[in-house]
Amino acid sequence: MRRFEGKVVAVTGSGRAGGLGAAILKRFATEGAACVVSDLGVPKERMGEGDIGTTAEMEAVADGLRAMGAQAIAVPCDVRSDADCRALVETAVSAFGRLDVMVANAGIGYLMKPFLETEEADWDAVLDVNLKGAFLSAKHAAAHMVARGGGGRILMIASQAAKSGFPHMAPYCASKHGMVGLVRSMAIELGRHGITVNAVCPNHVTTGLGAKQNDYFSKLLGFDSVEAYLANMKARNPLGRPGLPEDTAGLCAFLASEDAAYVTGEAWNVSGGEEMH
Numbered sequence: 001m002r003r004f005e006g007k008v009v010a011v012t013g014s015g016r017a018g019g020l021g022a023a024i025l026k027r028f029a030t031e032g033a034a035c036v037v038s039d040l041g042v043p044k045e046r047m048g049e050g051d052i053g054t055t056a057e058m059e060a061v062a063d064g065l066r067a068m069g070a071q072a073i074a075v076p077c078d079v080r081s082d083a084d085c086r087a088l089v090e091t092a093v094s095a096f097g098r099l100d101v102m103v104a105n106a107g108i109g110y111l112m113k114p115f116l117e118t119e120e121a122d123w124d125a126v127l128d129v130n131l132k133g134a135f136l137s138a139k140h141a142a143a144h145m146v147a148r149g150g151g152g153r154i155l156m157i158a159s160q161a162a163k164s165g166f167p168h169m170a171p172y173c174a175s176k177h178g179m180v181g182l183v184r185s186m187a188i189e190l191g192r193h194g195i196t197v198n199a200v201c202p203n204h205v206t207t208g209l210g211a212k213q214n215d216y217f218s219k220l221l222g223f224d225s226v227e228a229y230l231a232n233m234k235a236r237n238p239l240g241r242p243g244l245p246e247d248t249a250g251l252c253a254f255l256a257s258e259d260a261a262y263v264t265g266e267a268w269n270v271s272g273g274e275e276m277h
C-alpha cells in the first residue's frame with residue numbers, strides 16, 4: 001500500500017535510533033510520504049547526549065528514509081519553544097509545499113521519583129516537553145492545515161500512562177492524561193476544517209526512553225535483572241509479547257489514512273490488550 005503518496009508527515013522527537021518516532025516515519029516512508037525528521041539535536045538542561053536525538057542521529061534517521069526512496073529532511077526543533085514549532089512547520093512547508101500529518105511524539109520519561117520527592121522543577125521539565133510541546137507542535141501544524149484547507153491529521157503519542165497511573169511517574173502520567181484532554185478539545189474545534197486529532201497510547205516499548213524505565217522499574221520492583229522484569233511483563237500481556245515501535249507505527253498509519261477519516265477525539269490503545277479502556 002502507498003496510501004501517503006504526495007503527503008507530507010512531520011514527527012517531533014523522531015531523531016533517535018530505535019525510537020517510536022523513527023519507526024513511525026519509516027512506516028509513512030514505506031507508504032510514499034515525504035518525511036520531516038525532527039529532534040533536539042543538542043542536549044539542553046538536565047539531559048545527556050544519551051537522552052536525546054542528536055544532530056548526527058537525526059541525520060542518520062533521514063539518511064535511512066532516503067535509502068528507502070523517500071524524500072526526507074531533518075529539522076532541529078525544541079518542542080518547548082513556540083518559535084521552534086512554528087519554524088518546523090514553515091520549514092516542512094517550504095521544503096515540500098504542504099504538511100498533511102503532524103505526529104507530536106517528543107517526550108521525556110526518564111525522570112522517575114517517588115511522588116513525595118518530586119520537585120517543582122521535575123514537574124515543569126516533564127510537562128513542558130510532553131504536554132506543552134504537544135500543544136505547540138499541534139497548534140502550528142493545525143494553523144497551517146486550516147489556512148491551506150483540505151484537512152489534515154494530528155496524532156499525539158500519549159501512553160498507557162494516559163489511561164492508568166504508575167508509581168514514581170506522577171508528572172509523566174499527568175502529562176499523558178492531559179494530552180487526551182487536549183486531543184478531545186482540539187478534535188471538537190478542528191473537525192469543521194476536516195482535521196482529525198487522535199491520541200495513540202502504547203504500552204511499554206524498549207526504546208532509548210524505555211530502556212531507562214526498564215533499569216529503574218526492574219530494581220524498584222525487586223527483579224533480579226531487566227530480563228526477568230521484561231519476561232514478567234511479557235507473561236502478563238494478553239498477546240504474549242512486548243510492544244514494538246512498529247505496533248505504534250501501524251496504528252499511526254491507519255489513523256492518518258482515509259480509512260480513519262471519520263475517527264477523531266479518541267485515545268487509541270496499542271498495548272496487546274494490556275490496557276482495555
Ligand SMILES: NC(=O)c1ccc[n+]([C@@H]2O[C@H](COP(=O)([O-])OP(=O)(O)OC[C@H]3O[C@@H](n4cnc5c(N)ncnc54)[C@H](O)[C@@H]3O)[C@@H](O)[C@H]2O)c1
Nearest residue numbers: 013016019020052053078079106107159204205207209210
Ligand atoms: N517507550 C515506551 O515505553 C513508550 C510508551 C508509551 C509512550 N511513549 C511515548 O513515545 C514517545 C517517544 O518515546 P520513545 O519511547 O520512542 O523514546 P525516545 O527517547 O526514543 O524518543 C523521545 C524523543 O523525544 C526527544 N525529545 C526530548 N525532549 C525534547 C524536546 N524538548 N524537543 C524535541 N524533542 C525532544 C528526544 O530527543 C527523543 O528523540 C514519547 O512521547 C513517550 O512518552 C513511549
